[in-house]
Amino acid sequence: MAVARSHPFAGPSDLHLHSNHSDGTETPAEVVRQAQAHGVRTLALTDHDRTTGWQEAAQQTAALGMTFIPGMELSAKHEWRSVHVLGYLFDPLDESLRAETERIRGDRIGRAERIVRSIGRDYDLVWDDVVAQTTPDATVGRPHIADALVARGIVRDRTEAFDGILHPREGYYEPHYAPDPLTAVRLITDAGGVAVIAHPVTAGRDRMMPVPFIERLIAAGLGGFEIDHRENTEAGKRALHALAAEHDLIVTGSSDYHGAGKPNLPGENTTADGMVARLIERATGSTPTYA
DSSP: OOOOTTOOOOSOEEEEEOOTTTTOSSOHHHHHHHHHHTTOOEEEEOOBTOOTTHHHHHHHHHHTTOEEEEEEEEEEEETTEEEEEEEESOOTTOHHHHHHHHHHHHHHHHHHHHHHHHHHTTSSOOHHHHHTTSOTTOOOOHHHHHHHHHHTTSSSSHHHHHHTTTSGGGSOOOOOOOOOHHHHHHHHHHTTOEEEESSTTBSSTTOSOOHHHHHHHHHTTOOEEEEEOTTBOHHHHHHHHHHHHHHTOEEEEOOOBOGGGSSOOTTSSOBOHHHHHHHHHHOOSOOOBOO
16 A cells, blocks of 8 residues: 555554653653664654653654654553553543543552552562652553562562562452543544554453454444554464454554563564554544654
């Protein structure tokens, strides 16, 4: 599919990266620089449940001759499944969406404090240790608790923290508030954005949402699936490609970069230019920042 001339961006495009405004380890500007160093030319910053990194990222992309696509990863939950909904090019001032993200972030803080109190009964960890691992604008979550455990020398890295102390089987896990995916999709769509389900077919029993429910999401305005992602299974990818073809949905590929927080590298998966053009054309809430 040819890229429309009205969208003067250049690929490769990576539409899922995180900064230290959520659970990444680098500033938005550094995320952009790392993306450029790995060959990315168009990117979306998709911090969890907030948009505070947009301006810094947009300024850095402009300085480097890149294109910036505003985004966010909105937390949702379907039954026992954690579902992440990527929102692109929505209006960041939309009142309903802002109210929901504020509720999510507020509950995340309370949940993180409860987890730390539980861990602190068995390990030398206090809330101030976690705060030291965050920035003022960060959405506090379990990755920051993992970083605090690393800083305390209790574990070696985030992977060991999540495989051990922060694993639900250890008994410290606490749930947090998140809307259902239908609400998430409608909020993003009503704010003029495009909703894409992030890494929807990761390994594990029944991790993929049932197809009838996915079809309800499509009817509610779901724009597409993030299919090319290192955590998606091959069988799951095939199933989603079939659904995307049937419903003419947007298909994306992204790195889910978190700096030192994950092994994922910018540009390890990318989105085809034609799909990026479709995403831009569909959105009405905000616009990309072109070089």
